[in-house]
Amino acid sequence: MKFIRLYSSILFVYILMCSHLYAQENLAHNPVIYADVPDMSIVRVGDTYYMSSTTMHMNPGVPIMKSTDLVNWELVNYAYNVLESNDALSLNNGKNAYGKGSWASCLRYHKGKYYVSTFSSTTGKTHIYTTKNIEKGPWKKMSFKPSLHDHSLFFDDDDRIYMIYGSGNIKMVELNKKLTGIIPGSEKVIIENASAPAGTNVGLPAEGSQLFKIDGKYYLFHITWPKGGMRTVIVHRADKITGPYEGRVALQDKGVAQGGLIDTPDGKWFAYLFRDNGAVGRIPYMVPVTWKNGWPVLGVDGKVPEILHLPLSRGLIPGIVASDEFNRTKNEENLPLVWQWNHNEVDNFWSVKDRDGYLRLITSRIDTSFLTARNTLTQRTFGPECSGSTKLDVSNMKDGDFAGLALLQKKYGLVGVKNENGAKKLVMVSAQTNKPVEIESLPFEQEIVYLKAECDFKERKDLAEFYYSFDGENWKKIGVSLKMAYTLPHFMGYRFGLFNYATKMVDGYVDFDYFHISNTISPKEEMYVFLSLGQSNMEGNARFEPQDTVNVNERFQVLATVDCPELNRRKGNWYTAIPPLCRCHTGLTPVDYFGRTLLENLPENIKVGVINVAVGGCKIELFDKDNYKTYVESSPDWLKNMVKDYDGNPYLRLVEMAKTAQKTGVIKGILLHQGESNTGDTLWTKKVKLVYDNLIADLNLNPKKVPLIAGEMVSAGEEGKCASMNSIIATLPEVIPNSYIISSEGCPGVKDHLHFSAQGYRMLGERYAERMLLLLKNTKNRKELK
Numbered sequence: 001m002k003f004i005r006l007y008s009s010i011l012f013v014y015i016l017m018c019s020h021l022y023a024q025e026n027l028a029h030n031p032v033i034y035a036d037v038p039d040m041s042i043v044r045v046g047d048t049y050y051m052s053s054t055t056m057h058m059n060p061g062v063p064i065m066k067s068t069d070l071v072n073w074e075l076v077n078y079a080y081n082v083l084e085s086n087d088a089l090s091l092n093n094g095k096n097a098y099g100k101g102s103w104a105s106c107l108r109y110h111k112g113k114y115y116v117s118t119f120s121s122t123t124g125k126t127h128i129y130t131t132k133n134i135e136k137g138p139w140k141k142m143s144f145k146p147s148l149h150d151h152s153l154f155f156d157d158d159d160r161i162y163m164i165y166g167s168g169n170i171k172m173v174e175l176n177k178k179l180t181g182i183i184p185g186s187e188k189v190i191i192e193n194a195s196a197p198a199g200t201n202v203g204l205p206a207e208g209s210q211l212f213k214i215d216g217k218y219y220l221f222h223i224t225w226p227k228g229g230m231r232t233v234i235v236h237r238a239d240k241i242t243g244p245y246e247g248r249v250a251l252q253d254k255g256v257a258q259g260g261l262i263d264t265p266d267g268k269w270f271a272y273l274f275r276d277n278g279a280v281g282r283i284p285y286m287v288p289v290t291w292k293n294g295w296p297v298l299g300v301d302g303k304v305p306e307i308l309h310l311p312l313s314r315g316l317i318p319g320i321v322a323s324d325e326f327n328r329t330k331n332e333e334n335l336p337l338v339w340q341w342n343h344n345e346v347d348n349f350w351s352v353k354d355r356d357g358y359l360r361l362i363t364s365r366i367d368t369s370f371l372t373a374r375n376t377l378t379q380r381t382f383g384p385e386c387s388g389s390t391k392l393d394v395s396n397m398k399d400g401d402f403a404g405l406a407l408l409q410k411k412y413g414l415v416g417v418k419n420e421n422g423a424k425k426l427v428m429v430s431a432q433t434n435k436p437v438e439i440e441s442l443p444f445e446q447e448i449v450y451l452k453a454e455c456d457f458k459e460r461k462d463l464a465e466f467y468y469s470f471d472g473e474n475w476k477k478i479g480v481s482l483k484m485a486y487t488l489p490h491f492m493g494y495r496f497g498l499f500n501y502a503t504k505m506v507d508g509y510v511d512f513d514y515f516h517i518s519n520t521i522s523p524k525e526e527m528y529v530f531l532s533l534g535q536s537n538m539e540g541n542a543r544f545e546p547q548d549t550v551n552v553n554e555r556f557q558v559l560a561t562v563d564c565p566e567l568n569r570r571k572g573n574w575y576t577a578i579p580p581l582c583r584c585h586t587g588l589t590p591v592d593y594f595g596r597t598l599l600e601n602l603p604e605n606i607k608v609g610v611i612n613v614a615v616g617g618c619k620i621e622l623f624d625k626d627n628y629k630t631y632v633e634s635s636p637d638w639l640k641n642m643v644k645d646y647d648g649n650p651y652l653r654l655v656e657m658a659k660t661a662q663k664t665g666v667i668k669g670i671l672l673h674q675g676e677s678n679t680g681d682t683l684w685t686k687k688v689k690l691v692y693d694n695l696i697a698d699l700n701l702n703p704k705k706v707p708l709i710a711g712e713m714v715s716a717g718e719e720g721k722c723a724s725m726n727s728i729i730a731t732l733p734e735v736i737p738n739s740y741i742i743s744s745e746g747c748p749g750v751k752d753h754l755h756f757s758a759q760g761y762r763m764l765g766e767r768y769a770e771r772m773l774l775l776l777k778n779t780k781n782r783k784e785l786k
Helices: 002-025 590-601 628-633 637-644 650-661 684-698 725-729 758-775
Strands: 027-029 041-045 048-052 061-067 074-080 106-110 113-120 125-131 140-144 152-155 161-165 170-175 188-191 202-214 217-226 232-238 246-251 257-263 269-276 282-292 295-298 307-311 340-342 359-362 377-380 385-393 402-408 413-420 423-430 437-444 448-456 463-469 476-483 495-501 509-518 526-534 556-559 574-576 606-614 666-673 708-711 739-742
Touching (some): 041 106, 161 202, 202 257, 232 295, 246 295, 269 295, 282 307, 413 476, 437 476, 495 509, 526 590, 526 650, 590 666, 628 637, 650 684, 739 758
Antiparallel strands (some): 027 307, 041 048, 106 113, 125 140, 152 161, 170 188, 232 246, 257 269, 282 295, 340 377, 377 495, 413 423, 463 476
């Protein structure tokens, strides 16, 4: 009965744990949108949320997104098609609006109408758009001077209309009822030095005003940035809109800041904020809010949580980004809302109807560079990784035309086709150094080419690769990796762009058959590195046979730990892992078939690299970095001579080589076969732990991610002289949690009853690999191997 009760209790706890994990897996995670959606402003109308954002020089502008859960958003409209038609917004006369256009918008709902306001240094005006139907329009537009920076439009309970704006000193003006201008004499400063709650050493003065009235009190949100610190949320509170305002720091974590408050129909509160996240742009976060003494308290214990008690995200496709086949029915819009033009579009020089199922881009003037070209059609990139691909017909290009697929920012990259002096070539261009450089070009005689760009934003890696194909299936990389960078001149995350421009004559055109977007990228070539150490059975005692030296996959590499002139190997260099894998004259080891078995079960983009530092006859004390000298000094000459190959310190050599390997690969595990010389030593497990802990620390590894795999001595069934040591080895996981024991049962030994035969090493190596494959997450079939 006791056992049944104990089992029931364990089962209950297990079910609770699984339920908790399942619940977490079905909840939203921050960031809620892993794409450039900055300067959000959100309203709730009934059970529906609407959000506006900034897209600056892109048109149409001020995107409107819709959600029913604050996590899953879809584009439903834009506030305007064209902000204005001046030279900067139209890319005319050498002018541009990169990083300008329209900035932080404010979205409000008041008495049955929706209002979107924004401001622009490019026009010098404040712009207001209003509609009764936010998803379909039409919009009525008003504008007036001056341009009120980072303003918050606010309708008070007495129907007076205000704008709060500014940087550092926060000002307020009252607008007339028609929203066509400021009431003269209404301007006043309502908060002097709004950054003060964050200290005196401020780099970015408080800005990004968003005002809310809750339970009769006014709450004004700002962002500021203390020097040497991070972007910070400041909240001021007042009983009257004119003040006086009392302020405090509301959140200072991960640089998540700038936004405001939103409540849910069931009474929960959240702050919507964003975070600068490298080349992908400024990405939205939701932060839970509680209330204490009339103040909003942001975060969980002052931190931005990863998991939110909101519904799971279904992804950004197709709500924010989407593939497009360019097929249009009679009543469909020419372009879905996911598309925006770089600056104002030029009518009559693009079409989705001239050729059914294709986007046609026609050159309209002579341009000198990609950034000055008009009618580049864009979509957001998104994280953690994404790709965009297209099929391009270049049969109607004219001399001097350049068309293709781009990643748009100041430090842009592109892949496409150039037509120069009647000959076409496939090129990759990089502007990573701020100037466009043609990195690679290939002769090109076809009329059709497939192009692809891939972005890796994981952990702010911010790397892009470009590819081409002639059949849409077999892709080849072109050029070099583009190190993407978020630059203030553009002030926007990278965008996919379809482009065509002329450098000599106009009216040439290209046809894009489709644009496909994906949240995956091609597997990158990686090297998994494994360290191996121990004594004679790890260095290899059996002679290798012909089968051990042929058909060794070049993806299986060994890092030479000593110079072997007769093998043409130099210490610190990688070589195909043809035995010997330890020193110059050692034999077959378990590591040989460990690597081979891994490669049979890992994706083809993975390489396996091994580093073998082992010394026959040594005790584990040889690898104790603090006490090895004492051990060596008391050792016989034959051991001292072997240790000399490692300059007297095998542990240090292993660490040095491992650090070399870390420049090109990731250490995934440590293989150990040692114990014959420590047979009967009940402290062996603790000594092994000391070596393991030192390796983890010296190589800056995570012990939860780097297992130790240890093999048994020749078994009792093979009359192993040290088989009694296996009972001690079996307790290693009690001392090192992330350690695993490899059975030697059935692995043939040789006559000395200490070492394995060549077949024994093959079997043991396969068993090491089978265990490692269970610990890796990206095996080909993810099935457990027996």
